[in-house]
Amino acid sequence: MATFKIKRYNPEKQAEPYFEDFDLDIPDGATLLDCINLIKWTQDGSLTYRMSCRSAICGSCAVKANGHAVLACQKQAVSLVKDGAVQIEPLGNMKPIKDLVVDFAPFWDKINKVKPYLQTEDTPPQKERTQSPEEFRLIDDTSTCIMCGACYSDCNVLEVDDNFLGPAALAKAQRFVGDSRDSKTLERVTELSEPGGIWDCTHCGECVERCPKPAEPFYRIKEIMTVALEQGVHNNNGARHALSFTKSIKHSGRLNENMIPVESMGYFNFKGLIELIPIGLRMLLKRKIPPIIHKSIDDVQDVKRIFKELDQ
């Protein structure tokens, strides 16, 4: 027997969300989605959530379990139970509509912003465009994205900065930046280097941990960065980088420490720059970076305000 503590919300009935406990014997091999279905079908038909394929391919069923985004149909329920309970909430960084259903409109708006389609100038050949297996491999991982929003939910930057395109849109962008058939690479990386783009990511790696597929956005962001630097897209926003310390705080209310080593290394040392990233990430995955770095400061709004006032 396990207790599912599910966050309930129905503005038709009550303005504030609350937690409701459901007790359930978890059947052998049941996924979290199986359990939520059982609760809906045998205990409370009004429990509301999205699902369809139940085989981790449609991207409908992402929710937060014990504070982290997961695909409900992909997780064995037993593995989530801690001290006899599991806490289920809607995805973060999106507005709840009812119970576990959130509003995906901003998520899709951002996907749309990265021109998520192949752009070519030549007229296509009679048969297929050729692409080597190595070139295919560059877009293999990104093309596994199922648009589930798990990464978007748990991205730290999105918590404080609505303008950030976010991990899923940037992973989708890499799908085309990395595609040997696309002819707009330079335009793409230039646009992606604007505020709200790749350089606003704090490299926390959260999206890699949450992604249920090999899409793993942060690695894709890193790949775009490499291409951007290779393509010489750094002069136009160099000033912005130089100011990164204050700007980062004004923008998001906290310090993007990854920019500091970047600055001390200089922008033309591409190799050195890119090298920094995996080290940072490895440290993070091993939890070696002091937590303070990427935790958002509680009173983000206050910090932002202070900086704005200082400006004036």
Add this chain to the structure above:
Amino acid sequence: MRAAIEVSKELDVALLTKVYPSRSHSGAAQGGIAAALGNSESDSWEEHMYDTVKGGDFLNDQDAVEEYVKSAPRIIYELEHMGCVFSRTPEGKIAQRSFGGHSKPRACFSADRTGHAILHALHEQLMKQSKTIKIYNEWYMHSLITEGNRCNGVVVSDIRTGAVEVMHAKAVIFCTGGYGRVFKITTNAFASTADGVMAAFDAGVPMEDPEFVQFHPSGLYRQGILFSEAARGEGGYLLNGKGERFMEKYAPSRMELAPRDIVARAEQSEIDEGRGVNGEDYIHLDLRHLGEARIMERLPQIRQLGIDFISVDCVKDPLPIQPTAHYSMGGIPTNKFGQVIVDGEGTKMEGFFAAGECACVSVHGANRLGTNSLLDATVFGERSGKSALEYAKTVDFAKVNEGREKTKVLKLFEDIFQRDGTESYNQIRDEMKVEMMKNCGVFRDDEKLKVCIDNIKKLQSRFKNGKVTDKGKLFNTEIYEIIELGNMLRVAEIIAVAALARNESRGGHYRTDFPKRDDVDFLKHTLVHGSEEGLELKYKPVVITKHQPAERTY
């Protein structure tokens, strides 16, 4: 989506989905999409056609099959030009692999997520065409608006708000998928519930060949979720409880790569005769000899599914599998242009088109070959889009009595909300699924089917006495599940009635009391019509052009 892209070349389109376009079940197709490109071995459309017709046990309409396989290479190249991601040969061409029932390696693929790659490539085009294609996410389609033999739109509701609306349209295209959800063990998504076919049925369109349901040989034990046939295409073995490659007995020349109906029956026989693994209801799919490198390159998703869903790593251990309801060969009758046809004489329902699994052209006949469904969805998506476009350009919007159309749907909602019965819809759904699996599944006979029809009818009346918990308007998924269940209970009966009348075994339909194919009496398509007195069965001839029915051995 393929249809919408076609129409958007000249006209505005509303694309309505009860999920999101990127969440459609085509995304779950894993292994490939067939086309005689000849990228790894010489191949031709003629061979593709013969394989398809033989695979379909000669029930396919061959005029349609011919055009379908001929369009295949162009359709694939177009997808590639749109940006679809394909696995490649060393020279950079689209890679192709072997698949059950195909005599040549002609499955183009994107690792083991080909459907997903195509779905997203098409979705990308929708986003590109956002000026002419308006997407209605999470809207449910309730009914067709028809006047005589002309279709003028649909009645829909917004799942998020519960608001019922009328959508006027010069032309309507259904791409509403299959109905595998009526079976207990199925690969299908929760969304695959027969909404489209039943809306058409209610508008007087018969259902063609409903008895032909494909059972896929490799569904994950108990869950039914799909392990691609690509696993066998890449060289996987099927082993019974004694560790024997039992396909030797059933299809000695094609072995594991025989068509799905044959492999699924072989598995079920092994299980029924007590040779399942540990005497249980499953057998093994063994990939270990392929080695980790090949599995990771060609079948990475399958490996992950095994690990996530049953903690079996196919690199180290065999996967437990069983037959699982997978694909509906039958559906809304259309001609080879995607135009819906309402009888055996070729009468059109003007302005109404259908494509993909919900439609029955019929290119698949009595059994569909693997990798032919993605091809069906894209070829006939394009064709129905073209037909709808041409038609819509020639007509004006018809007058629609909005009030009357809306009232019908509002009444349905009200009726369900007001039921204060004692029955649990969940219980009814479970019983239906068990019933269909047991008595209308891989092996059928007269007695089983009669019991099945009886029991489904009982469930239909119990359904009227159900109880709803959520009476709100906001994102009420419960009410939609109930409406879907209503549709499924009706389609279940249609399947069983058609199966009972077909006293032969052909493709996906197997009668233990009539184990032979009977071309004298049953080389014909079933048409199930609705009528005052219940279901009425009619038949129409099969179109045979190049290939006379021959014995089907592998």
